[in-house]
Amino acid sequence: MDDARAQPPSMRPVPPETEDALHGDTMVVNMGPSHPSTHGVLRLVLRLDGEVVKAVQPHVGYLHRGMEKIAEGMTYNQFVPYTDRLDYLAPLSNNVAYILAVEKLLAITVPPRARVIRVICCEIARISAHLLWLGTGALDLGAATVFFHTFRERETLYNLIESLTGGRLTTSYTRVGGLSRDLPAGWADRLGEFTRAFPKVLDELDSLLSRNRIWMNRTQGVGRISASDAIAMSLTGPNLRGSGVALDLRKTEPYSGYEAYEFDVPVGREGDAYDRYLVRLEEMRQSVRILDQALGRLPDGAIAVDDPKITLPKKERVLTSMEELIEQFMLVTEGIKGPLGEVYHAIEAPKGELGFYLKSEGDKSPYRLHIRSPSFISLQAVEKMAVGGLLSDLIAVVASLDPVMGEVDR
Amino acid sequence: MDPTVTRVLAEASVKIALFFGVVLTVIAYMTWVERRVSAWIQDRRGPNRVGPFGLLQPLADGIKFLFKEAITPPHVYRPVYLLAPALIFIPALVTFSVVPIGPTMSLFGRRIPLLIADVDNGILIILAFASMGVYGVALAGWSSNNKYSLMGGLRSSAQLISYELAMGIAIVGVLMATGSLRLTDIVTHQITNGWNALWQLPGFLIFVTAAFAETNRLPFDLPEAETELVAGYHTEYSGMRFSMFYMAEYANMITASALATTLYLGGYHVPGLAALGLPENAAAIVQVLAFCLKVAMFLFVFVWVRWTLPRFRYDQLMNLGWKGLLPIALAHVLWVSFLVLGGRA
Numbered sequence: 184m185d186d187a188r189a190q191p192p193s194m195r196p197v198p199p200e201t202e203d204a205l206h207g208d209t210m211v212v213n214m215g216p217s218h219p220s221t222h223g224v225l226r227l228v229l230r231l232d233g234e235v236v237k238a239v240q241p242h243v244g245y246l247h248r249g250m251e252k253i254a255e256g257m258t259y260n261q262f263v264p265y266t267d268r269l270d271y272l273a274p275l276s277n278n279v280a281y282i283l284a285v286e287k288l289l290a291i292t293v294p295p296r297a298r299v300i301r302v303i304c305c306e307i308a309r310i311s312a313h314l315l316w317l318g319t320g321a322l323d324l325g326a327a328t329v330f331f332h333t334f335r336e337r338e339t340l341y342n343l344i345e346s347l348t349g350g351r352l353t354t355s356y357t358r359v360g361g362l363s364r365d366l367p368a369g370w371a372d373r374l375g376e377f378t379r380a381f382p383k384v385l386d387e388l389d390s391l392l393s394r395n396r397i398w399m400n401r402t403q404g405v406g407r408i409s410a411s412d413a414i415a416m417s418l419t420g421p422n423l424r425g426s427g428v429a430l431d432l433r434k435t436e437p438y439s440g441y442e443a444y445e446f447d448v449p450v451g452r453e454g455d456a457y458d459r460y461l462v463r464l465e466e467m468r469q470s471v472r473i474l475d476q477a478l479g480r481l482p483d484g485a486i487a488v489d490d491p492k493i494t495l496p497k498k499e500r501v502l503t504s505m506e507e508l509i510e511q512f513m514l515v516t517e518g519i520k521g522p523l524g525e526v527y528h529a530i531e532a533p534k535g536e537l538g539f540y541l542k543s544e545g546d547k548s549p550y551r552l553h554i555r556s557p558s559f560i561s562l563q564a565v566e567k568m569a570v571g572g573l574l575s576d577l578i579a580v581v582a583s584l585d586p587v588m589g590e591v592d593r
Numbered sequence: 594m595d596p597t598v599t600r601v602l603a604e605a606s607v608k609i610a611l612f613f614g615v616v617l618t619v620i621a622y623m624t625w626v627e628r629r630v631s632a633w634i635q636d637r638r639g640p641n642r643v644g645p646f647g648l649l650q651p652l653a654d655g656i657k658f659l660f661k662e663a664i665t666p667p668h669v670y671r672p673v674y675l676l677a678p679a680l681i682f683i684p685a686l687v688t689f690s691v692v693p694i695g696p697t698m699s700l701f702g703r704r705i706p707l708l709i710a711d712v713d714n715g716i717l718i719i720l721a722f723a724s725m726g727v728y729g730v731a732l733a734g735w736s737s738n739n740k741y742s743l744m745g746g747l748r749s750s751a752q753l754i755s756y757e758l759a760m761g762i763a764i765v766g767v768l769m770a771t772g773s774l775r776l777t778d779i780v781t782h783q784i785t786n787g788w789n790a791l792w793q794l795p796g797f798l799i800f801v802t803a804a805f806a807e808t809n810r811l812p813f814d815l816p817e818a819e820t821e822l823v824a825g826y827h828t829e830y831s832g833m834r835f836s837m838f839y840m841a842e843y844a845n846m847i848t849a850s851a852l853a854t855t856l857y858l859g860g861y862h863v864p865g866l867a868a869l870g871l872p873e874n875a876a877a878i879v880q881v882l883a884f885c886l887k888v889a890m891f892l893f894v895f896v897w898v899r900w901t902l903p904r905f906r907y908d909q910l911m912n913l914g915w916k917g918l919l920p921i922a923l924a925h926v927l928w929v930s931f932l933v934l935g936g937r938a
Contacts, residue, residue, distance in 0.1 A: 212740050219823060234744070234907050325811055325904025331635035397812055397903045574744075575906040578821050 209237055216245045220323040220578050223588030227565070227577070234573045239566045243559070246592035254552035258518030259285045262552070264355045269556060270590040272315050273308035273533045274354045275344065282357040283438055284528035284539035288521050289359065291493065294485045297361045301439045303374070303477045304356060305530065306470040310381070311340045312533035313463045313470075320460070320582035321392065324401050329391055336384055339377055346370060359519055360494045361487025371478055378474045385467055393461070402457035406568035406580035409454060416563050420535025421462045422584055426454030432531035444473050456583035463585075493519055518547035527555075534558050534585055556590040608709050609690070616689055620843040621651035627896050634900045655836075663832030666737075673736035678830065678837035681729025684722040685844035691715040692851045693777050695861045695881035698874055707861075707881065708777070715776040716768065719852060720761055723807060726845065727753040730809070733838070734826035745825025748907060752806055752813065755914035760803035762922040763796040766929040767856050780860035790857040792932070795925040797857040799918050801891075804849035806914070808842060811899040813910060850891030851884075858887050 215226035224245035230238040250269075254262045266281045267274040279301045286293065293301075318333035341351045346367050348354040356363055392398045408418070413426040423430055431448040433441040449465035451458025487494045491510040500507040521543035529538030535557025542551040561584045568584075569577040625640065625647065632639025640647035665671065695707035712718060727750055734746020767789055768774060771782045783789055790797040806813040822828070827838045854860060861880040871879065905913070 210740060220821065234748075321903065325814070326902065328631075328635050328900045331637060335636055391901075392903075395903065397905055397909075400909050401903060401906055573907060575821055575904075 216242075220319075221581065222319065222586060225562070225581070225586065225588055225591070227581075229574070229577070231574060234575075236569050236572055236574060236577050239569045239577065241562045241565050243562065243588075243591050246588045248593065250593040251552050251554060255548055255550065258547050259359050259521065259549070260519070263357060264353060267350075267353045267355055268589055269554065269593065270312065270532060270534055270537070270558065270587045271352060272587055273312040274352060275304040275348075275356060276308035276312075276530065276532045277537065278354060278357040279305055279439070280528070280530040280532060280537045281539050282359060283530060284526055284541050285359050285521075287526045287528045288524065288541050288543055289493070289519070290522075291360055291488055291490070293361050293488055295440075295482045296365075296484045297486045298440045299477050299481050300362060300366065300486065301357070302441065302444070303474060305439070305532075306473045306477070307340055307344065307374075309470045309533040310467050311337050311344075313467050314340075316463060316533075316582075316585045317388065317460075320585070321398075323578050323582040324398065326392065326398070329388060332384070332388060332391075336381065343370070343374055343377065346373075358487065358494065360490060361485070365486050371481060374474065375478055378471050378478070381471055382468065385464065389464060393464070399457065401575070401579055402460055402583065403455055404453070405456045405572065405576045406459075406583055407453060407455040408564055408568055412567065413454065413564070416567070417560055418535070418564060419557050419560070420531070420533070421459055421466065422535060422557075422561050422564070424449065425451040425459035425462045425583075427452055432529060432536060436529070438528070438530055444476050446470075446473050456579050459583045459585075520545060520547055521549065529555065532557060534587065534590065535561065537590075554590075554593050556593065558584075558586040558588075558590045562586050562591060604703070604705065605709065608705075612689065612694075612709055613686060616686065616844065616847060617840075619847055620840050621655065623843040623846065623892065624654065624839070625651050626892070627899075630893065630896045631900045634897070658833050658836040661832040663830075663834050666829050668738045669829060670736040670738065673732050674829075675834075677729050677733035677736060678834045678841075679729075680732060681726055682837045682841040682844065684725035684729075685841045685848055688719050688722045688848045689844075689851060691718050691776055692848075692855055693780055693860060694851075694884050695877050698877045700874075706777070707877065711775065711777055714774045716764060716774045720757070720764075723760075724753075724757060726807070726841075729841070730826050733830070737826070737829040739829050741822040742826050742828050745822045745828070748822075749809065749826060751907075752809075752910060752914070755911060756803040756806035756813075756918070759799055759914060759918035759922045760807065762919070762926055763799040763803070764856065765926050766793050766796040769926070769929055769933050776855055776860075780855060780862065783859040784862045788857065788859040788862070793857065793925070793929060795921055796929070797853070799922050799925070800857065801853055801894075802918060804853060805895070805898065806910075808845040808849055808895070810842070810846065810895055812902040812905050814899075814904060846892060846895050847888065850888045850895070853891055854884060854887040860884060 209230050209232045212229045212231055213226070214229055215221035216224035221227065226242040226245065228240045228242065229236055248268070250265050253265060257265075263278055263281065266277040269277045314333040314337050318330035318337075321327075321329035344354060345351045347370060348356040348363070408416075408422075408426055410426040410428050413423050414428065418426075419430065427450050429448045429450045432438075433444075433446075434448055446469040447465075449462050449469065451462050491507075492514070495514055496507040496510050501511045502508075521541075523543060523545050525540070525542040527538055527540045529536045531537075536555065537557055538555035540551070540553040540555070541549045544550040564584060565577075565580060568580045572580070628650075629639040629647070640650040643649040643653045665674065690709040691712055693706070693708040693711070697704050697706045699705070730749040730753070731746040734742040734744070734749065737743070767779060770786075770789065770793070771779045773779065773782075779789075805811075827835055830838060861884040863880055863883045866876060866879060869876075
């Protein structure tokens with residue numbers, strides 16, 4: 184194939200080739216957007232010298248849906264289903280992140296029960312996202328069995344999510360001012376069974392990989408990034424904590440009552456793929472701790488604020504009372520009017536800091552919505568981590584950064 | 594034609610048909626075994642729809658492969674591209690012809706040794722054909738004219754050469770002990786002197802490790818490395834040609850298992866069988882079954898390891914081959930030679 188044609192004209196020039204009689208020509212390989220281990224539609228243009236990666240250029244945009252623009256024509260509640268499709272491995276925590284930003288704009292405090300359920304949602308999302316990362320990451324490095332074991336556990340979680348929200352992937356669970364529905368009967372007990380059984384499964388996965396010589400060789404010292412570089416690239420989440428920076432928004436800027444939960448923030452030392460692996464593994468254990476505490480303190484009461492300008496009135500009241508009928512009509516036809524102003528709110532999503540910026544001009548829709556997605560920012564680090572390593576290391580690097588393309592291209 | 598020649602030819606043809614018929618069937622059923630065992634390891638069910646326990650699945654797969662269009666992409670170098678699958682499949686099968694699967698049987702008043710070719714340089718034939726396999730992989734990768742395939746082919750040549758060396762040197766230990774290159778001699782020697790695996794354990798382990806590399810199985814499946822090179826050297830193949838690569842992998846596994854059994858686990862030898870005083874043919878059948886059982890054990894280990902371990906990196910693989918296995922193999926040969934001089938064997 185003609186190497187020159189493989190490079191699109193828009194690409195910034197690859198570093199000039201040095202004359203090297205010993206190593207000869209380099210080869211441009213176009214990896215993705217359709218490749219078994221690019222996790223969706225990531226496209227990497229590589230320049231390889233044999234197996235050594237000389238240059239990497241991530242290309243994004245294959246999954247762009249214009250979400251931020253779409254939001255400008257929707258009511259605040261109508262945008263919730265779009266957030267499912269951001270990081271589609273953790274839709275519940277996207278729902279929570281978006282709605283918290285809206286509630287910050289409207290200055291609403293939700294009832295305690297809703298806050299605890301939201302914490303449960305976030306931690307379920309974290310476990311399920313990290314499980315998928317572990318499975319696909321191991322698959323990328325050739326350990327296929329781990330993948331199926333993690334999917335078995337995810338199945339349990341997806342069944343829980345399904346009975347909670349009605350959808351397995353497209354949860355759309357939160358609403359401005361609260362949640363779309365309460366926990367089904369017996370749901371908390373089912374979650375309790377999971378949190379009791381899951382640590383054993385984690386130990387099993389741990390014993391399959393953590394001390395496995397091949398796994399250690401493949402991940403230790405691979406894709407190393409120093410704490411200062413990680414901060415300079417504004418990495419967040421496990422990718423930052425793997426380099427030893429204990430930044431966790433649940434601790435530093437608590438939301439939904441996270442300040443009342445006891446949990447540790449695991450950090451790595453080397454900042455390599457192995458540390459990021461250990462950090463995520465430990466985060467799942469900590470999530471189980473948080474889930475146990477949340478289940479223990481789940482209060483009774485309402486799951487949404489009782490404010491006719493924000494939440495729909497009860498259906499039986501709408502059919503019998505004039506006032507509620509008007510309130511429902513206004514809310515459905517006009518939506519929630521946001522006050523003038525702008526807010527930014529971020530949560531600690533499984534992949535890092537997931538932030539929503541909202542600017543309102545007093546209308547039913549945001550004037551502008553911007554999503555700060557952690558995966559998009561993580562991809563910056565690919566070049567720094569992979570150049571100079573082998574092709575196989577690049578696979579480990581991408582796997583360890585855990586990008587999800589739904590969130591990279593909004 | 595001289596009646597003796599006719600008889601010999603007839604006997605050989607029957608044996609060839611029987612041997613390769615069995616091996617090809619086992620290849621087909623290894624795909625089923627692999628899928629069932631991997632399903633068992635991964636907490637799934639595996640193929641269980643076609644026939645009882647999914648036993649007809651290989652048949653269904655075979656039919657599917659036969660009827661699939663074998664696409665030849667326009668950018669390939671056709672002669673080599675078409676030849677490569679055969680080049681990888683045939684050596685894998687041919688190697689089996691020198692492996693004795695049992696002792697001599699008496700049938701129709703004739704003494705029939707249970708192997709196709711009792712040649713006096715069996716081991717050399719095995720090593721020669723094992724080296725042929727790499728041409729199939731390298732040529733498939735090169736002729737596909739695809740960057741991923743080319744890298745797969747290159748990885749494979751480097752890998753097979755380095756591991757063949759360690760494997761060959763490990764086998765030298767067996768040769769020194771036996772003093773013969775003939776596989777039947779190696780088996781009879783083990784029957785009288787004990788299995789080689791018992792006192793040549795390092796050699797045995799090196800042989801098995803190298804066998805994994807020779808068969809391109811995880812953790813040494815770098816030439817295809819699905820998540821890195823898409824499908825490596827067979828990315829551009831489809832239909833029956835693709836299934837030739839697939840079958841070659843299993844043929845290689847079976848041959849490697851048969852060799853490991855023959856060289857290190859006493860071949861068809863069953864300890865204590867002679868004491869039972871069975872008639873010759875019955876004893877031979879028991880020994881053939883024992884041979885099959887030993888091979889099956891190796892095949893299971895192949896499957897088990899594949900679904901447990903991650904994949905090596907290219908440079909780590911090379912390091913293990915040249916800096917790990919090769920020195921150990923050399924030291925092993927030295928050790929065995931002292932033992933042989935000291936009258937152990």
